[in-house]
Structures are given as structure tokens and as C-alpha cells.
Amino acid sequence: xSSPAQKRLGQVSGHLGGKVSGxxxxxQKNPDDVVVTACLRTAFTKGGKGGFKDTAGADLxxxxxxxxxxxxxxxxxxxxxxxxxNVLAPGGGATEFRAAALVAGFPVSTALKSxxxxxxxxxxxxxxxANAISAGMIEIGVGAGVESMSSxxxxxxxxxxxxxxxxxxxxxxCKVSMGLLSEQMAKDRKVSRKDQDAFAASSYQxxxxxxxxxxxxxxxxxxxxxxxxxxxxxxxxxxVSKDDGVRPGITAESLGKxxxxxxxxxxxxxxxxxxxSDGAAAVLLMKRSTAERLGQTILxxxxxxxxxxxxxxxxxxxxxxxxxxxxxxxxINKDDVDIYEINEAFASQCLWCxxxxxxxPEKINPKGGAIAFGHPLGATxxxxxxxxxxxxxxxxxxxxxxxxxxxxGMGMAAIWVAE
Amino acid sequence: MAANxxxxxxxxxxxGYAVKYSPFFDxxxxxxxxxxxxxxxxGRLYICKMGMNGIEAEKWFDTQDALYDVAWSEIxxxxxxxxxxxxxxxxxxxxLNEFPIQAWQEHRREVYSVAWNLVxxxxxxxxxxxxxxxxxxxxxxASVLTLPTHSCTYSTAWSPHSPSVISSVTSDSHLRVFxxxxxxxxxxxxxxxxxxxxxxxxxxGVPGAEMYSSQPSECLSHDWNKYRPxxxxxxxxxxxxxxxxxxxxxxxxLAQLAGxxxxxxxxxxxxxxxxxxxxxxxxxxxxxxxxxxxxQPVGQPNAMVAQGRExxxxxxxxxxxxxxxxxxxxxxxxxxxxxxDKKLLVWDVRAIMRQ
Numbered sequence: 001x002s003s004p005a006q007k008r009l010g011q012v013s014g015h016l017g018g019k020v021s022g023x024x025x026x027x028q029k030n031p032d033d034v035v036v037t038a039c040l041r042t043a044f045t046k047g048g049k050g051g052f053k054d055t056a057g058a059d060l061x062x063x064x065x066x067x068x069x070x071x072x073x074x075x076x077x078x079x080x081x082x083x084x085x086n087v088l089a090p091g092g093g094a095t096e097f098r099a100a101a102l103v104a105g106f107p108v109s110t111a112l113k114s115x116x117x118x119x120x121x122x123x124x125x126x127x128x129x130a131n132a133i134s135a136g137m138i139e140i141g142v143g144a145g146v147e148s149m150s151s152x153x154x155x156x157x158x159x160x161x162x163x164x165x166x167x168x169x170x171x172x173x174c175k176v177s178m179g180l181l182s183e184q185m186a187k188d189r190k191v192s193r194k195d196q197d198a199f200a201a202s203s204y205q206x207x208x209x210x211x212x213x214x215x216x217x218x219x220x221x222x223x224x225x226x227x228x229x230x231x232x233x234x235x236x237x238x239x240v241s242k243d244d245g246v247r248p249g250i251t252a253e254s255l256g257k258x259x260x261x262x263x264x265x266x267x268x269x270x271x272x273x274x275x276x277s278d279g280a281a282a283v284l285l286m287k288r289s290t291a292e293r294l295g296q297t298i299l300x301x302x303x304x305x306x307x308x309x310x311x312x313x314x315x316x317x318x319x320x321x322x323x324x325x326x327x328x329x330x331x332i333n334k335d336d337v338d339i340y341e342i343n344e345a346f347a348s349q350c351l352w353c354x355x356x357x358x359x360x361p362e363k364i365n366p367k368g369g370a371i372a373f374g375h376p377l378g379a380t381x382x383x384x385x386x387x388x389x390x391x392x393x394x395x396x397x398x399x400x401x402x403x404x405x406x407x408x409g410m411g412m413a414a415i416w417v418a419e
Numbered sequence: 420m421a422a423n424x425x426x427x428x429x430x431x432x433x434x435g436y437a438v439k440y441s442p443f444f445d446x447x448x449x450x451x452x453x454x455x456x457x458x459x460x461x462g463r464l465y466i467c468k469m470g471m472n473g474i475e476a477e478k479w480f481d482t483q484d485a486l487y488d489v490a491w492s493e494i495x496x497x498x499x500x501x502x503x504x505x506x507x508x509x510x511x512x513x514x515l516n517e518f519p520i521q522a523w524q525e526h527r528r529e530v531y532s533v534a535w536n537l538v539x540x541x542x543x544x545x546x547x548x549x550x551x552x553x554x555x556x557x558x559x560x561a562s563v564l565t566l567p568t569h570s571c572t573y574s575t576a577w578s579p580h581s582p583s584v585i586s587s588v589t590s591d592s593h594l595r596v597f598x599x600x601x602x603x604x605x606x607x608x609x610x611x612x613x614x615x616x617x618x619x620x621x622x623x624g625v626p627g628a629e630m631y632s633s634q635p636s637e638c639l640s641h642d643w644n645k646y647r648p649x650x651x652x653x654x655x656x657x658x659x660x661x662x663x664x665x666x667x668x669x670x671x672x673l674a675q676l677a678g679x680x681x682x683x684x685x686x687x688x689x690x691x692x693x694x695x696x697x698x699x700x701x702x703x704x705x706x707x708x709x710x711x712x713x714x715q716p717v718g719q720p721n722a723m724v725a726q727g728r729e730x731x732x733x734x735x736x737x738x739x740x741x742x743x744x745x746x747x748x749x750x751x752x753x754x755x756x757x758x759x760d761k762k763l764l765v766w767d768v769r770a771i772m773r774q
Contacts, residue, residue, distance in 0.1 A: 004504075009458050011529075011571070012457075014637060015639065015681075015701060016681060016682065022634070025634055135569070136569070331634040331635070
């Protein structure tokens with residue numbers, strides 16, 4: 001599509017769509033579409049004990065960005081901006097992530113920012129880059145996310161609230177811990193322990209099957225890191241290429257035996273909530289016309305994204321608020337979507353959202369989710385893009401949604417089309 | 420002369436893109452054409468004269484790249500400006516031969532529309548796929564002002580009632596209105612940004628809010644009503660012609676005219692009747708419509724969207740219809756249309772109206 005005549009033809013042929021709407025409209029290929037030409041993630045490993053426990057967040061990012069350059073064969077000098085979602089690093093990680101980009105092989109001319117919209121930071125990073133491309137601010141960019149919960153998870157991540165914030169009834173709810181408020185929400189919205197455990201067990205089982213069938217192999221870029229073996233206290237060099245949270249033998253019954261973590265009569269426990277993990281993910285974005293000019297492989301396109309606010313104590317309902325909003329923007333409905341990647345922060349909230357949106361359970365997280373393989377906060381949103389696009393492509397399906405709830409009461413959702 | 424009192428003129432090898440009647444002479448028509456459907460090759464501006472022997476080419480001017488639109492000067496009866504695929508805007512004087520008297524190369528992509536200001540007659544505008552509208556004075560070597568639309572801009576038009584109000588429609592499904600009297604600011608004189616497809620349906624249960632909304636789609640053409648100063652018609656890829664009242668632009672369309680099978684490429688309000696407009700479409704037809712404003716009051720708070728009515732159809736073109744214009748003179752119904760079928764047709768709307 002490089003000659004002017006072909007560009008003109010592309011522009012004018014768009015006029016002949018006639019009365020195209022809904023799913024057909026988002027499946028159209030236009031030169032100004034923002035497309036994904038490479039996406040990947042590191043494996044996700046358990047916080048404090050997994051393969052990345054001794055690896056700094058910025059080093060994980062180096063790994064993801066390096067693999068992205070290798071895999072896409074993009075000239076790193078053409079990448080104008082990188083957005084990195086991160087939640088826990090002091091200062092948002094802005095300094096060390098810029099350094100990480102340089103280590104990964106990007107020249108000094110490639111800009112970088114870090115951003116924090118809590119658990120949707122990785123998605124926000126991709127959306128920011130997509131919007132900057134649409135607006136013409138940049139031509140090629142990377143949306144990424146990273147979190148080292150091993151090294152940076154803890155009470156320091158939230159600043160003490162001032163008296164002023166504490167004096168406002170809704171504002172002070174913003175700092176209520178995720179576990180406590182999800183427990184309350186599960187109670188209020190009557191999501192039973194049994195249903196949560198069944199949902200969580202199914203996440204484990206789906207992830208295990210997917211891992212055994214090699215369905216994560218395309219999205220995971222192996223990363224070699226230093227690791228202190230707790231048994232021998234020796235430093236070893238290991239290559240991590242598998243999510244270590246996925247394990248066999250988990251059933252609703254086995255989960256039923258675990259004690260609730262946040263309240264005696266509660267329903268939430270380590271087995272039906274997302275795992276604390278380390279990992280990074282990255283997505284290479286550009287206009288379709290640019291991808292075609294550079295001979296990049298187009299994996300899918302970005303269609304639309306939404307963000308929605310909800311009550312801080314009901315942060316778990318975020319996807320329920322954000323998903324209909326993004327449907328409106330794109331003019332599609334829930335039946336037009338083939339796969340939903342909805343982050344499993346807690347089985348309770350994911351289940352409640354999908355039930356209340358009336359989604360087909362078969363379409364939700366077909367390779368399992370954060371309950372089974374972890375939720376490195378800032379990385380998850382960028383991780384979902386890889387998980388979704390490779391699975392859509394494998395099945396020959398087209399339309400996917402990624403979504404998550406966001407701490408302090410928000411939801412985010414985006415629509416992607418695999419090609 | 421073709422059947423039904425229709426006049427025909429062929430433009431061999433050149434696919435029609437736009438047609439405009441002279442505002443000074445009732446027998447003169449300008450036609451912008453391009454080789455190879457405007458995809459690659461030269462352009463040609465025809466100046467046609469209607470006489471006892473039908474339509475004859477009085478003169479033509481060849482250009483390096485395709486021509487997509489033409490507008491007659493409102494101040495000089497022999498001058499016309501063209502929109503070219505190479506991003507240039509050229510002013511021709513038909514008393515001279517071969518070359519334009521002025522050419523401006525500022526747009527970075529195809530120029531798809533030119534419009535002459537009907538009130539401040541030393542001013543005209545162009546719009547381009549580069550996402551800008553540029554305002555020009557024929558005597559100045561560079562544009563006077565650039566208005567960003569941030570979106571492939573298929574059509575620009577001046578308000579016929581004001582020297583300083585200009586509008587555009589774009590591939591992002593929006594109608595923009597700029598008022599150059601507003602102070603320079605970050606809004607770049609933008610005073611209305613109207614989603615042609617309607618506002619997004621709301622989830623908070625506002626009844627009727629979803630009534631007007633449909634899918635966003637590329638908007639290709641628009642025109643100001645000549646009698647109702649706040650009324651604009653828009654049309655494009657979703658095949659529906661809509662009219663808007665700028666006094667309540669976000670209230671949704673006044674009227675929706677549905678019927679074309681493919682995208683509408685051009686709409687033009689009648690210079691004689693306030694409720695009549697013409698359309699040219701990729702479905703190879705040109706149609707005449709009443710927007711329903713004469714028969715039902717519009718703009719009432721509780722009024723439904725008026726469903727205008729198709730009152731006639733001209734199906735003699737055999738390819739995409741790209742341009743249409745009304746004759747300003749004489750009896751109220753003569754018009755001219757062009758098409759990729761390499762024909763200019765001049766016909767009387769009244770001859771094709773349904774009885």
C-alpha cells in the first residue's frame with residue numbers, strides 16, 4: 001500500500017461500505033487503523049518465591065522490550081514513544097524504565113513515560129500509545145506494563161491520607177484494602193463461596209490445559225535471570241519460560257477447604273483471588289499504513305477503549321461499568337465478541353460482572369486468568385493483549401475484549417480485533 | 420441531445436468528479452474530471468457552454484494530477500478554482516490558455532473540496548485529506564488561515580449568509596462549523612462540533628436519547644440551506660442524508676432522508692425552494708428530496724425526526740455519481756450531474772418528479 005494510487009483507492013473504497021455497522025464495521029481494514037504488530041510478555045512468576053523474585057522490575061521490562069524488538073524486527077529508532085504501566089515502583093518507575101529502554105536497545109531518541117492507573121495501567125499504556133498514533137503525535141509506539149511485586153509490594157505503596165481526605169466519607173474509602181472491600185462486595189452482591197471456588201478452580205484447570213497444550217508459548221518470551229536458590233543459597237542463572245502459578249489438581253472441592261483470608265465468615269481466600277506475581281508485557285503499535293510500509297506482521301487492531309468510575313468500595317464492578325461503555329463507542333454488543341479477557345482480581349468480582357453483563361461463561365478467559373497465573377498489577381493490561389490476540393488467531397475468531405477492575409473504583413475495557 | 424429533454428456531454432477518458440454552474444452565465448458549466456477514476460493520472464477542467472447545438476467544450480485545462488472539485492469565482496466571471504490530488508489548489512482564467520494564473524501548494528494530501536465565499540467574495544477555501552481547511556485570497560501567495568479538522572476532510576462550504584462562517588464534514592463522522600469572528604484561541608474558531616451519527620446512547624436511562632444515534636461513518640458532503648440560515652444537510656457513507664439546525668445542533672437531525680443504496684457523494688440544496696435538495700450517490704442515481712419542512716413543523720421540542728421524502732430519481736448515469744449542481748437561473752429545476760461514466764448530464768428535476 002505504498003503507491004499514492006493504492007492509498008487513494010484505499011480511501012475511496014471505504015466509501016463503498018454502504019450500510020455497514022456493528023461487528024462488520026470494526027472488522028473493516030482501513031489504512032488509519034491502529035494495529036498491533038507484535039505483543040508478548042514474560043512468564044509470570046510467584047511473588048517472593050518464583051523465578052523472577054530476585055529480578056528488578058526494570059530488568060523484567062528490559063527483557064520484554066528486547067524480545068519485542070527481536071520478534072518484530074522493528075528498527076528501534078523508528079519507535080517514538082514507550083508508555084509503561086506500573087503501580088508500585090517509587091516515582092512510578094519513570095527513571096529506571098527510561099534506563100531500561102536504553103538497555104533494551106532503543107536509542108536516546110525514543111521517549112518513554114510511566115503511568116499509573118492501578119490495575120489497568122498496562123492497558124492504559126497501550127491505549128495512550130494508540131491514541132497518540134491516531135492523533136498523529138507519533139507514528140510508532142510501544143505500550144507496556146511491568147510489576148515486581150516481590151520487591152515493591154507492601155504498605156509503602158500508598159501515601160498516608162491527610163485529615164482532609166479522611167474527613168470525606170467517599171474519599172476515605174479509596175484506601176480500603178482490596179481484600180476487605182471485595183469481601184464486603186461479595187457479601188452484599190451475594191456471590192457465594194461455592195460459586196467463587198468453582199470459578200477459581202475452572203481458571204486453574206483452563207490454565208493448566210492451556211499450558212500443557214502450549215497455548216502460552218507464543219505470548220511468552222523466555223527470559224534468563226539470576227536467581228538465588230533458597231535450598232542451596234547459591235546464585236544460579238535460570239531461564240524462565242512458564243507461569244509457575246499454574247498447578248494441577250485444583251478443584252472446587254480442594255479450594256473449598258481453604259480458610260477465608262479477610263474475615264472469619266468470609267468467602268475470599270488465596271485460592272480464589274489473583275496471585276501476587278512478577279512479570280512484564282509489551283505491545284508494538286502503529287498505523288496499518290505504517291505496518292504495511294515496513295512489512296510488519298499485523299496481529300490485530302485496536303478498536304476502542306473506555307474508562308468508567310464506580311464507587312471505591314465497589315471497585316470490583318468496574319468491568320460491568322466499562323464494558324457497555326466501550327460497546328457503545330464501537331457500536332457492537334456482547335454477542336459480537338468472541339473472547340473476553342476480564343482480569344480475575346477476585347473470582348467474586350469477575351463472576352459478578354460476567355453474570356450481570358449476561359456474558360457467555362465459555363467466552364471468558366479461555367486460558368484461565370490471574371487466579372491461576374498471577375496479576376503483576378501494572379503488567380496485566382498489556383499481558384491481556386497477547387493472551388487475547390494469540391488465542392483469537394489460534395481459533396480463527398475475530399473480536400475480543402480486555403477489561404479489568406481498577407483500585408479506588410474504576411473499570412477499563414478495550415476492544416481488539418485479531419487478523 | 421438525449422431523451423427526455425436531457426442534455427449530454429461526454430468527457431472521453433476522463434471520469435467526472437464535480438460540476439458547477441457559473442454564477443454569472445446561465446449557459447456555462449465547469450466540470451472537474453480525472454483519468455482512471457482519480458486514482459492515478461491527469462486531471463482536466465472542462466468549461467462547457469450550452470447552446471443551440473447542445474453542450475460544447477468551450478475550453479479545457481489539463482493538470483498533472485487528478486481534479487476532485489471546482490468552484491467558480493464569485494467576483495470574476497472568468498475564473499474558477501480547482502482541487503487537485505497532488506495537494507495543490509489552482510486558479511484558472513478561461514480567457515487564458517493552458518496554465519493556471521495562480522497555484523498554491525500547501526496541502527500535504529489530496530484536496531477534495533473547494534468553495535468560494537458568497538459574501539466576502541475575495542475569499543475561498545479548500546479542504547484536504549490532510550485534515551485541514553485552508554482559506555485563501557486569490558491575490559495572496561500563501562493561505563490566509565488554516566483550520567484543523569484532524570480528520571480527512573471531504574467537503575468544506577461557506578455559509579451563504581455570512582462572510583465568516585465556514586463548515587466541513589470529515590471522515591470522523593462530524594460536522595464542524597467555524598466562525599472566523601471568534602478570537603484566535605486553541606479552539607481554532609471552531610464553534611460547532613456535531614456528531615452526524617448522533618450522540619452516543621446513554622446508559623442512565625434518558626428516554627429517547629438513543630433515538631437518533633447510529634454508527635459513526637465517513638461524512639462525504641454537506642451544504643447550507645439557501646433560505647434557512649441555520650440549516651445544513653450532510654450525507655456520506657451510511658447512505659442517509661440528514662439535516663441539522665445549528666441552533667440545536669446536538670439535538671439530533673431535523674430530518675433523515677434514507678433511500679440511497681450506497682454512500683452519498685454530494686448533496687446540494689435548491690437555490691429556489693427551501694425544502695428541496697439533490698443528491699448524487701455511489702448507487703449511480705441522483706435523487707431529489709423534500710426534507711419535509713414544508714409539511715410539518717420542525718425543531719419542535721417533542722417533534723420526531725422528520726422523515727423527508729424522495730420525490731424523484733434520475734438513473735441515467737451508468738457509474739458512480741460524483742457531482743451535482745443546480746442552475747441558479749431561469750425556471751427552478753434545471754441541474755447538472757457528473758459521474759465516473761464520463762458524462763455530464765443537464766436535466767430538469769421536474770421531468771423526473773413523481774406525479
